[in-house]
Amino acid sequence: MKKQLGILVLIMASGFACTPLRMCVPADLAQESDLIQVSERSRMTGALANESFKMGPYEIANVDRKWNSSSGGSIPNFSANEAKTGYAFTFKTPQGEAKVQCGSKANQHNTSVMGFSITTSQDDIGCACEGAGASSEIQIGSGNGDTYQGQVSTRGGNFTAVAVTRFSNGSKSSTPIGYEFRAQNVVAAVELAHPGQLWMAKSLDEPTRADLACMTAGLLLYIPPKQDH
Numbered sequence: 008m009k010k011q012l013g014i015l016v017l018i019m020a021s022g023f024a025c026t027p028l029r030m031c032v033p034a035d036l037a038q039e040s041d042l043i044q045v046s047e048r049s050r051m052t053g054a055l056a057n058e059s060f061k062m063g064p065y066e067i068a069n070v071d072r073k074w075n076s077s078s079g080g081s082i083p084n085f086s087a088n089e090a091k092t093g094y095a096f097t098f099k100t101p102q103g104e105a106k107v108q109c110g111s112k113a114n115q116h117n118t119s120v121m122g123f124s125i126t127t128s129q130d131d132i133g134c135a136c137e138g139a140g141a142s143s144e145i146q147i148g149s150g151n152g153d154t155y156q157g158q159v160s161t162r163g164g165n166f167t168a169v170a171v172t173r174f175s176n177g178s179k180s181s182t183p184i185g186y187e188f189r190a191q192n193v194v195a196a197v198e199l200a201h202p203g204q205l206w207m208a209k210s211l212d213e214p215t216r217a218d219l220a221c222m223t224a225g226l227l228l229y230i231p232p233k234q235d236h
Contacts, residue, residue, distance in 0.1 A: 029200060030185040031175040035193035036206045043220070045203035045227070052230060058096075062205060065217065066099040067224045082110050082133040092232050098221045102213075103139025109225040110134075111232060130232065132157075134225035136218065143218035145225065147186075155183060159222055163215030166190055168222075186226060188219055197223040 032040070048060035058070035072094045093110040111130040131148035147157035147168055155170035167190075170183035188195040194208040195216075205223050207216050 028174050028176065028178070030171055030196075030198040032206055033187055033193040033196050036196060036208060039209050040206045041209060043205040043207060045205070048202040050201060058228065060202070062203075062220060062224060064101055065220050065224070067096055067228070068099060069095075069097040070228060071095045082108055082135050092230070094228060096224070096228065098136060098138070098141055098224060100140035100217045102217065105136050105138030105141040105221060107134060107136045107221060107225060109229065111229070132226070132229055134222055136221040136225070141214075141217040141221040143222050145222045147226075159188060159219070161215050161218035163212060163218065164190065166194065166219070171196070186223070195219045195223075197226060199227060203227045 032042075043063035046061045049057060052058060053072060059066070059068045061067070072092075093108070095106070095108045098105045098107050109132070111132050113130060131146070133147070134145045136143045143159065143161045145157060145159045145168060147155065147170070149155045155172075157168050159166040159168050166188045169187050169189060171185040171187055172180045172183060174180065174184065184200060185196060185198040187193045192208075194211055196206045198204050203223075205220065207219070211219070
């Protein structure tokens, strides 16, 4: 009887919306949002891998990790000598395509602890998406303490991107497990764990959805420099 009860508890727990060590859907999106699943995404990454995937009505293709800041195009506030990594891809929507360039650069911070100066480094991430299918930009960094956040500009307005580091079971990650996109409330969110998933508020219009989806694709494809081969 005890064994059967234990199995029943496990089955019930598996039915909850959040699973331990995964990201929970933000409260603002719990009732009025569309879940967009990432599909056909390989776990392989790098110059020789096919990193194309689909994200609901959107398709990510022609991922190129040989791209850098001197290859053409532009990422706001990034120069050729600053970029540590760079990648480009094509973002396809029912309304057309957009070309996307992304990169990262080191951002060093000096703090004083008991009279000693400690230098830490975190990466700023930037992406620019431009074309008939989408038009948006994102800049994310850690300019103030440990808060990893930035700004997103879209055809529907500007949003704040804030890193999510706490899992659904309450434990905390040292690196982002996802991002929320906020205006007055959270309007979209992306979970980075493979293969990834995206929540969009039902109130968002299609151009803004495409613009935010383009930026989340860039975040899903980001590889920290030490892992980028």
